[in-house]
Structure formats: structure tokens, C-alpha cells
Amino acid sequence: MATEISPLAPKSYAQLPPIAGVRIETAAAGIKYKDRTDVMLMVFDRPAAVAGVFTTSKCPSAPVDFCRANLADGQARALVVNSGNANAFTGKKGREATELTAKSAAEAVGCKPSEVFLASTGVIGEPLDASKFASVLGTMAGSASGDRWLDAARAIMTTDTYPKVATRTAKIDGVTVRLNGMAKGAGMIAPDMATMLSFVVTDADIEPGALQTMLGRHVGSTFNAVTVDSDTSTSDTLMVFATGAATERGAGAIRSASDPRARSFSKALAELMEDLAIQIVRDGEGARKxxxxxxxxxxxxxxxxxxxxxxxxxxxxxxxxxxxxxxxxxxxxxxxxxxxxxxxxxxxxxxxxxxxxxxxxxxxxxxxxxxxxxxxxxxxxxxxxxxxxxxxxxxxxxxxxxxxxxxxxxxxx
Amino acid sequence: MATEISPLAPKSYAQLPPIAGVRIETAAAGIKYKDRTDVMLMVFDRPAAVAGVFTTSKCPSAPVDFCRANLADGQARALVVNSGNANAFTGKKGREATELTAKSAAEAVGCKPSEVFLASTGVIGEPLDASKFASVLGTMAGSASGDRWLDAARAIMTTDTYPKVATRTAKIDGVTVRLNGMAKGAGMIAPDMATMLSFVVTDADIEPGALQTMLGRHVGSTFNAVTVDSDTSTSDTLMVFATGAATERGAGAIRSASDPRARSFSKALAELMEDLAIQIVRDGEGARKxxxxxxxxxxxxxxxxxxxxxxxxxxxxxxxxxxxxxxxxxxxxxxxxxxxxxxxxxxxxxxxxxxxxxxxxxxxxxxxxxxxxxxxxxxxxxxxxxxxxxxxxxxxxxxxxxxxxxxxxxxxx
Missing domain, CATH: 3.10.20.340 (ArgJ beta chain, C-terminal domain)
Known part of the structure; x- marks a missing residue:
């Protein structure tokens, strides 16, 4: 695996501020790598609105199937992401691994498994031992905090040579709301719905349907407009979570993507997505240009x-x-x-x-x-x-x- | 450019027998390379039936346009092929170069320019100086002979590390007819009609329409079923010429591809095409497997x-x-x-x-x-x-x- 950092890496990483309503923790569960973090937990203490787009692969990973099913409710309390194993083409064992992970996360956070979202990235076809998560998620949920964005972006890396983060602000009702995002991916990148893995969180209060519409509007010109090697992954996942915590500061709820009050947010979301998408290309495996x-x-x-x-x-x-x-x-x-x-x-x-x-x-x-x-x-x-x-x-x-x-x-x- | 011979090269080259009705000569016209042949002339002393398939590229080379136009008559007296310059994306200059080459070949052979077929392979976008041919074609037509197959296959090489030739026999009316073929190509290989360049000659007497039908029948499972790098060339050209000289030995004319007397020939043609197509893959740029x-x-x-x-x-x-x-x-x-x-x-x-x-x-x-x-x-x-x-x-x-x-x-x- 490449250890040399891409010559196109950013000179410095964006400083991501905390976003009210979300806490993050990372851990080393020893899934495949030694001496590095490989699991990331995001906790939403109150239900966040969630929207997502996934790979169009006909052989999607077990976590992609799992997220698609849970997305119908539009509510998230936890996100668990691991690197080192994609839990793809793992059959019944793969489904069992997603169920066990969701159950462990639900217990740790105090929610239903249907409010948990999952993503896995790494080798295809090897069974994922989810019991390794079960033992760490409880502790992680307790120690999660608002300032772990760069750690989180590092924990989800595979052949990436640098963590990919970006942040933007937008105005709703004259109030500043924040958007933080992270992404991973360096090879098997020709997203046909979203990139390998990318997660965006905002404190704006946006209903799932409106969030999904805005995501769909921008994915074509951002993540779906990058390619490293023409190989579309089994695991492409892009999700946006809206905690709604900014309502307390006066940023009212957005119920429709066509609400003129959503314009600034939609523009910031598009910029954030393009920023992350280009960071992926700049870390394309072996890329020099x-x-x-x-x-x-x-x-x-x-x-x-x-x-x-x-x-x-x-x-x-x-x-x-x-x-x-x-x-x-x-x-x-x-x-x-x-x-x-x-x-x-x-x-x-x-x-x-x-x-x-x-x-x-x-x-x-x-x-x-x-x-x-x-x-x-x-x-x-x-x-x-x-x-x-x-x-x-x-x-x-x-x-x-x-x-x-x-x-x-x-x-x- | 690679000079090391592919480890997958054949241990020895097929010995191609002369085919009655065709003579071949090669020359060094100095188009791009030093110290090697780069032009090949095939002369059919009596008109040969011809069939061809060409690239599906929307930006075809000038020689491809030229051949498509001449193919309507189904008769060939000469084939001129050069390496070192593809005469592709060369606009008006490209058309003029094909016209001058055809005129020179027609004079050398004693036929009409519409009975000449052309193919060029090499760099795209550089004007081809056809006056370099004009000076050599006359001499070449005189000295052409029946035993230059391997020389011909060498003259049309670009990044190929070995010449690609194959030979088969078939029976028509109990008489043995011969098929000789050559091909070139190592990169920009994902033929979507034919490969870079391949030429097959037989002494059987087969009408152009029947020849075209048989060619079309086999191209999908042979040349169109190989890929080196997914990049379809502007110049893909596969032509079959039937001199008909075997009629003198009792192999009657074939007027339809569905004639049962054509079966043995059609099978031999398919085998020959597969043989050449696989030789191209085995010489794929940088190929080791x-x-x-x-x-x-x-x-x-x-x-x-x-x-x-x-x-x-x-x-x-x-x-x-x-x-x-x-x-x-x-x-x-x-x-x-x-x-x-x-x-x-x-x-x-x-x-x-x-x-x-x-x-x-x-x-x-x-x-x-x-x-x-x-x-x-x-x-x-x-x-x-x-x-x-x-x-x-x-x-x-x-x-x-x-x-x-x-x-x-x-x-x-």
C-alpha cells in the first residue's frame, strides 16, 4: 500500500468547527490494519434528518442494502463506519454482520437499529467480524465529542494518503448554519451515485425529503463527475445528516427544497460536495496531476x-x-x-x-x-x-x- | 517505445505459403522511423473481391473514409499500408494525402484509384507526407513477390513487439484453398468493428457480398472480442481479399455465404481471425499475461x-x-x-x-x-x-x- 502522501494533498486541512447535535469518536478495532483507527461512530443525541445516495452497482455491499432500507424513515441516531473490510459479497454472513453492528450501536446510543446507518470500506469478499465493534461501541458512545472531524476522516481511510474534510456556512432566516463534511476514496472511483464514502452534517433543520432533493440535485456535478479509474465501487455511499440544532438560534425549518430560504444552504452544500469530490481525485491512487x-x-x-x-x-x-x-x-x-x-x-x-x-x-x-x-x-x-x-x-x-x-x-x- | 519482445510472443512464426494472385513488397519510406520498413504494398494482378469492416469511431481516419467509399465496388487491385503516421484528424490535408497515395499506387499497378485500398497507423493529428510513397510505389509494384508475408507484417508494426501472421486451409469443391492473414496492434485496442489493422488474403473465389457476410459473422467473436486498454482506435481496419485464383484448380466460385460449399472456408476464416486477434492481445502494450x-x-x-x-x-x-x-x-x-x-x-x-x-x-x-x-x-x-x-x-x-x-x-x- 502507498505510504507516500500525494503531491496534490492540501497544504493544510480545513478546521472543522463543532456542529451542535452531533458527537464523534474513533477507535482501533483491529479489523485489518495495525496501529491505526479503523472505526468511526457519529452519535446524534436527538434524531437527525437523513438523506443518502448509494452505488448503482448490481452487487452492492451489505451496508448499502442496510442503509437503503433504513433511509425510508429519514431519521438517524447513529452512523458507524469501518475501514479495512467492505462487507461486500459476503452473503448471509454480511447481513448478519450489519444486524449485529446496528444492534450494538443501538444499545450504545439508546435507539432503534432502524435509526442506525452503516458503511464499510476495504477488501471485498472477506467476512467481517462484527463482534469487534460490539465491544467498543459502548465506550465510544460515551466519550464521543464535537471536535473529532479530522480523526473521523482518518479512521475511514483505506489507500487514501490524506484525510478529506471540508466546511461551509450558509444563512437560513439570517442565521448562520454550518455544514461539515468528510470523504474517503482513492481507487475504485467512478461513482455512479456517490463516491466511496462521504458524510456531511449540518445543524440546519431540513426535512429528509428536501435534503434528499438537494443532494440529488448536486451529486451529478460533484461526486458523480469525478473518476480515478472508471471502476464503480460496490460500496459508494454519500449521506447528509441535518441535526436541526440551529433552530434554537432562529434558523427555521426547511420543508421543501424549492423554499427560497434554502438557497444559501443548497449552494453551500454544492460547494462542499465539489470540494470533497476534488479532494478525492487529488488523492487518486498514484495521482500526480x-x-x-x-x-x-x-x-x-x-x-x-x-x-x-x-x-x-x-x-x-x-x-x-x-x-x-x-x-x-x-x-x-x-x-x-x-x-x-x-x-x-x-x-x-x-x-x-x-x-x-x-x-x-x-x-x-x-x-x-x-x-x-x-x-x-x-x-x-x-x-x-x-x-x-x-x-x-x-x-x-x-x-x-x-x-x-x-x-x-x-x-x- | 518498448523494444523488449513480449514474453507472450510466439516461439516461432507461422510459415505463410504464397497465395496465387497476390504479390507483396515492403519499403522504408522514412515516414517516422529510422532503419526499418514502414510501407507495404499488396498487388492483385487481377481484380480481387474485397470485404472490410472499420472502426465505429466518430472521428475516423482519412484512409478509413477512403476505404469505405471504395468498398462499394467490391474490387481491389492494390493495398497500401504505412506505419508511423495514422493520417487521422488531418482534415483536408489528410484527404489530399489519401488521394495522392491512391493515384501513385494506381499508376504503379495500372488500375483506377477506386481499386486501391489504404490503411495508415501511428501518430494521430500529424499531416502525412504522401509524396514519400509516390517515389517508391512504382519500384515496389515491379519487385513485389508472393513470399513476403512476414516482411509485410513487420512493415505495418508500431508499438508491436512481434509481427502477427497466421495461415489456414479450407476445401471448396474438394479443392484446398488457402487463407493468409496478418495483423498489427498493441495499444489503443478495443476494436468496435475490427482491430487496428488486419488483412486476410485467400485464393478462393468468393463474391464480395458473401465475403462481407462471412466477415461480419466472425468479427464479433474474434477481433471485437479482444481489448488491450478499452481505447477504440480511429483507424481500425480489417479487410479480406479473395483473388479467385483457386478456380483454375477447380475450386468453384462462392456467390452466397449460405452456400454449403462455403462452410469449410467460413470456419477457416473464423479460426484465422481468432488466431490473429489473440496474437494482438498477447502483444498488448506491456502485457505479461x-x-x-x-x-x-x-x-x-x-x-x-x-x-x-x-x-x-x-x-x-x-x-x-x-x-x-x-x-x-x-x-x-x-x-x-x-x-x-x-x-x-x-x-x-x-x-x-x-x-x-x-x-x-x-x-x-x-x-x-x-x-x-x-x-x-x-x-x-x-x-x-x-x-x-x-x-x-x-x-x-x-x-x-x-x-x-x-x-x-x-x-x-
Missing amino acids: QVEITVTGAASAKAAGRIARSIANSPLVKTAVAGEDANWGRIVMAVGKAGEKAERDKLAIWFGDVRVAVDGERDPGYSEAAASDVMKQDEIAIRVDLGIGRGKARVFTCDLTKAYVEINGDYRS | QVEITVTGAASAKAAGRIARSIANSPLVKTAVAGEDANWGRIVMAVGKAGEKAERDKLAIWFGDVRVAVDGERDPGYSEAAASDVMKQDEIAIRVDLGIGRGKARVFTCDLTKAYVEINGDYRS
């Missing part, structure tokens, strides 16, 4: 998205970026294979501000030196204009380096 | 194909194979992300003959040692049974190694 791909002029937004993803997932484009090679022919290839409408002779391509191709051939003013200068940067913008419509999309990815192959050639063993 | 993925029990053959391709194209599966890691959880992930119907609890997975998962969880008799032994082989069979229908598919691929990243980080520069 962040790549932002913008497609404009496509037949539709959906077509633009497919083309952007075709570029972002192309091993040849990603290795060219790793090699700092301004190989724009591979962008042409990726546009061509996407299966969406494209007219070769209307296509234009930019690396950064340098237009390298136009009207279906190399730009007459093409400068290899100028294009190469762009490729030497840490953050590379690639833009493609199809010239046939108004469809637009943006996708974030990273390069494909030898380190990715190394990390994934011996991750499990 | 050949992987055969079989999916059974899917809802339909199409669903099986999508699932097989999802596994074959997954970077996490391919890096696990490179690391000789029996990480079957990644197979589960790739099945899950394919978007096709799957029921987790009916899934079974084998590495070679070792069943590693069944009924939605790890096989009760799972042996890490037995699974690991399979992964140490050069040729690895992965089988997935969905347990829900009768759909079947098979796809061939290779592993993803650091050498792939290295080769593609500096291919162009």
Missing part, C-alpha cells in the same frame, strides 16, 4: 457527459498526462469512441489556454512548446468543443501512473 | 458481452492480474458496475478450475494457495456464471503493467 475536462458544444448535456467521461477514463489520455505529453490525438480518439454525435471537422481542442486543434485538424498556429508547458503543471485543464450544439459537461480526473499499477498489484495481499 | 474471460448464465448474449468487457477493461482487475493477486472481489465490482442484470446471491466465479466464489459469497472451500497458483500462469482463464439466464460471451485481454504506463507516457515524443 489533477485534470479538469470540459466538453462544450455537444448535442446534449448527456452526450457532453459521456464524451467527457470517455476522455477522463481513457488509459491512453491518462498515461499521456502522466508523461507530460501533449498528445491531443488521444483526445480525438476518446471523443471518437464515446459513441455520441461528433463531427470530426468541427472539433476543437485546448490544453489550458492553448488551442491545439481546430476544424478537424491541428491548429495552424500549433506550438508544441506552448502545449508542453501546460502539461508540466500540476493542474491541467482540457477543453473540447464539438461545435454542434449547446450540451456542456465537466468531469474531474487524475493521471494514470506506474504507482497506480504498483498500488493495485499488491493492495490485497 | 493473456486473460480469457468467459461469462455464462447472463440474461442475454449482449448482457454477457457487456459484463465480460466490463471485467476485461477494469484497471483494477488488470492490475491485480499483473500482480498475480487472486483478487476476485474486483471481479464482483466489475460485474456490478456493468449495468446489466445480475443477482449478487447467484453469482459464481472461477480462476482457472478453482471456484473462488459461489452463491454471493466466498466459496466455502476457498483456497488462497490454489487461486494464487492459477494467477502465476502466463494464460489465465476467468469465468463468471450469473445464474440467471443462458447468455454467454468470451473476451480476451491482457494485464495492465507499469510497462503500459511507461510505453504510453512517451510514445509520441
Whole structure:
């Protein structure tokens, strides 16, 4: 496993303030790793509204199944997350493990198992020994406090080289509410609903339905717009919890996502989600460069998205970026294979501000030196204009380096 | 560029006999490479029937456009192939280059430009200087002979580490006819109609329509069933030429693909195509292992194909194979992300003959040692049974190694 921290890691981590209504604790349950925390408990002393989106995988993990079932009630009292074992493709044993974990957490917190939410990340296919949680959750619930956000983000890491946290504020009825979020994920990242694992908590009072609507509105342009390796996980989970504690300070309840009073919150939520999503790309396994791909002029937004993803997932484009090679022919290839409408002779391509191709051939003013200068940067913008419509999309990815192959050639063993 | 020969290269090359009606010559036109041949001319002294399939890329190369137009007549007198430059995304200059090449070849051979077929492979986006051909084609047409198959296969190589040739025989009216074929391709290989470049020649007398039908029948299970890196090229071209010279020896003309007299030929063609397609996978950029993925029990053959391709194209599966890691959880992930119907609890997975998962969880008799032994082989069979229908598919691929990243980080520069 990689121990070297990504060169794209943040210079310093955001300072997350406490959020009224939630307490956090971490512990080392010895699930797989030695000498590090691997379990995180979030306690909501009063029921929090909860919304979530999950992997579209046809082989979802047991915790994903468990959360989907509990989400119907829209109320959360506890969240338990472990790293080191994904509890995915574990059959009946997997379901038993989720039930035992939820029962232990419910006892520790004093709630029903249906108010507990679970997420697991790590190896697929190995039975998870949930009795390891049972023994620590009681103690954790007692010692949980409001200032453990960075510890929590560390406890849920697998091949991540840094913890991912972000914080925003918004106004409701003139009162400042807070949003804190964390995420994990570095490989098996091509979320098709949400990323590996991400949890956002706010003290705003937002009804589950409204929260779910806002989450759904922003997930497409944030977590679903990042890809590390085109491999969609069995365990993708993104949940937002609203404790409602800010009502005590005068921030009234939001009952509908279309309430104009929700605008500031919705915007802050979108920003927070984008911040976390980009942090995942910047910690992509073996990543040395962040790549932002913008497609404009496509037949539709959906077509633009497919083309952007075709570029972002192309091993040849990603290795060219790793090699700092301004190989724009591979962008042409990726546009061509996407299966969406494209007219070769209307296509234009930019690396950064340098237009390298136009009207279906190399730009007459093409400068290899100028294009190469762009490729030497840490953050590379690639833009493609199809010239046939108004469809637009943006996708974030990273390069494909030898380190990715190394990390994934011996991750499990 | 990689110079080390793939460890999966054939121990010896097939000996291709001359085929009556076709002569071949190669030359070094200095298009990009130094000290090697980079242009190949095939001359059909009498018109040969021709059939072809090409890339489905929306940004096809100029030679692909050119061949598609000429294919309507179904007659060929010459084939010109160059390596070092794909003449793709070269706009008006690209069309002019194909016209000049065809004109030069037509003059050299004594035919119409509409009887000339072209293919180019190499860098995308750089104008191709066709005047380099003009000066050599005349000499080449004169010196072309029947025994240059291996030379021809070498002249069309780019990042290939070995030439790919195959030969078969079939019977028509009790008379033996021959099929010779060659192919090139090592990266940008996920053919969606044909592979990078492959050419098959027979002395049988087969009408263009019948030839096209047989080609279409076999391409799905051969060239379209291989993938190196999921990147479909702008230049994929597979053509079959039938000189008809075997009629002189009593092998009558075939006018329809459903003629029972065509059966032996069709079978030999399928075998030849599979042979060449697998040679491409075995020379996949950086490949150290050949992987055969079989999916059974899917809802339909199409669903099986999508699932097989999802596994074959997954970077996490391919890096696990490179690391000789029996990480079957990644197979589960790739099945899950394919978007096709799957029921987790009916899934079974084998590495070679070792069943590693069944009924939605790890096989009760799972042996890490037995699974690991399979992964140490050069040729690895992965089988997935969905347990829900009768759909079947098979796809061939290779592993993803650091050498792939290295080769593609500096291919162009």
C-alpha cells in the first residue's frame, strides 16, 4: 500500500468547527490494519434528518442494502463506519454482520437499529467480524465529542494518503448554519451515485425529503463527475445528516427544497460536495496531476457527459498526462469512441489556454512548446468543443501512473 | 517505445505459403522511423473481391473514409499500408494525402484509384507526407513477390513487439484453398468493428457480398472480442481479399455465404481471425499475461458481452492480474458496475478450475494457495456464471503493467 502522501494533498486541512447535535469518536478495532483507527461512530443525541445516495452497482455491499432500507424513515441516531473490510459479497454472513453492528450501536446510543446507518470500506469478499465493534461501541458512545472531524476522516481511510474534510456556512432566516463534511476514496472511483464514502452534517433543520432533493440535485456535478479509474465501487455511499440544532438560534425549518430560504444552504452544500469530490481525485491512487475536462458544444448535456467521461477514463489520455505529453490525438480518439454525435471537422481542442486543434485538424498556429508547458503543471485543464450544439459537461480526473499499477498489484495481499 | 519482445510472443512464426494472385513488397519510406520498413504494398494482378469492416469511431481516419467509399465496388487491385503516421484528424490535408497515395499506387499497378485500398497507423493529428510513397510505389509494384508475408507484417508494426501472421486451409469443391492473414496492434485496442489493422488474403473465389457476410459473422467473436486498454482506435481496419485464383484448380466460385460449399472456408476464416486477434492481445502494450474471460448464465448474449468487457477493461482487475493477486472481489465490482442484470446471491466465479466464489459469497472451500497458483500462469482463464439466464460471451485481454504506463507516457515524443 502507498505510504507516500500525494503531491496534490492540501497544504493544510480545513478546521472543522463543532456542529451542535452531533458527537464523534474513533477507535482501533483491529479489523485489518495495525496501529491505526479503523472505526468511526457519529452519535446524534436527538434524531437527525437523513438523506443518502448509494452505488448503482448490481452487487452492492451489505451496508448499502442496510442503509437503503433504513433511509425510508429519514431519521438517524447513529452512523458507524469501518475501514479495512467492505462487507461486500459476503452473503448471509454480511447481513448478519450489519444486524449485529446496528444492534450494538443501538444499545450504545439508546435507539432503534432502524435509526442506525452503516458503511464499510476495504477488501471485498472477506467476512467481517462484527463482534469487534460490539465491544467498543459502548465506550465510544460515551466519550464521543464535537471536535473529532479530522480523526473521523482518518479512521475511514483505506489507500487514501490524506484525510478529506471540508466546511461551509450558509444563512437560513439570517442565521448562520454550518455544514461539515468528510470523504474517503482513492481507487475504485467512478461513482455512479456517490463516491466511496462521504458524510456531511449540518445543524440546519431540513426535512429528509428536501435534503434528499438537494443532494440529488448536486451529486451529478460533484461526486458523480469525478473518476480515478472508471471502476464503480460496490460500496459508494454519500449521506447528509441535518441535526436541526440551529433552530434554537432562529434558523427555521426547511420543508421543501424549492423554499427560497434554502438557497444559501443548497449552494453551500454544492460547494462542499465539489470540494470533497476534488479532494478525492487529488488523492487518486498514484495521482500526480489533477485534470479538469470540459466538453462544450455537444448535442446534449448527456452526450457532453459521456464524451467527457470517455476522455477522463481513457488509459491512453491518462498515461499521456502522466508523461507530460501533449498528445491531443488521444483526445480525438476518446471523443471518437464515446459513441455520441461528433463531427470530426468541427472539433476543437485546448490544453489550458492553448488551442491545439481546430476544424478537424491541428491548429495552424500549433506550438508544441506552448502545449508542453501546460502539461508540466500540476493542474491541467482540457477543453473540447464539438461545435454542434449547446450540451456542456465537466468531469474531474487524475493521471494514470506506474504507482497506480504498483498500488493495485499488491493492495490485497 | 518498448523494444523488449513480449514474453507472450510466439516461439516461432507461422510459415505463410504464397497465395496465387497476390504479390507483396515492403519499403522504408522514412515516414517516422529510422532503419526499418514502414510501407507495404499488396498487388492483385487481377481484380480481387474485397470485404472490410472499420472502426465505429466518430472521428475516423482519412484512409478509413477512403476505404469505405471504395468498398462499394467490391474490387481491389492494390493495398497500401504505412506505419508511423495514422493520417487521422488531418482534415483536408489528410484527404489530399489519401488521394495522392491512391493515384501513385494506381499508376504503379495500372488500375483506377477506386481499386486501391489504404490503411495508415501511428501518430494521430500529424499531416502525412504522401509524396514519400509516390517515389517508391512504382519500384515496389515491379519487385513485389508472393513470399513476403512476414516482411509485410513487420512493415505495418508500431508499438508491436512481434509481427502477427497466421495461415489456414479450407476445401471448396474438394479443392484446398488457402487463407493468409496478418495483423498489427498493441495499444489503443478495443476494436468496435475490427482491430487496428488486419488483412486476410485467400485464393478462393468468393463474391464480395458473401465475403462481407462471412466477415461480419466472425468479427464479433474474434477481433471485437479482444481489448488491450478499452481505447477504440480511429483507424481500425480489417479487410479480406479473395483473388479467385483457386478456380483454375477447380475450386468453384462462392456467390452466397449460405452456400454449403462455403462452410469449410467460413470456419477457416473464423479460426484465422481468432488466431490473429489473440496474437494482438498477447502483444498488448506491456502485457505479461493473456486473460480469457468467459461469462455464462447472463440474461442475454449482449448482457454477457457487456459484463465480460466490463471485467476485461477494469484497471483494477488488470492490475491485480499483473500482480498475480487472486483478487476476485474486483471481479464482483466489475460485474456490478456493468449495468446489466445480475443477482449478487447467484453469482459464481472461477480462476482457472478453482471456484473462488459461489452463491454471493466466498466459496466455502476457498483456497488462497490454489487461486494464487492459477494467477502465476502466463494464460489465465476467468469465468463468471450469473445464474440467471443462458447468455454467454468470451473476451480476451491482457494485464495492465507499469510497462503500459511507461510505453504510453512517451510514445509520441
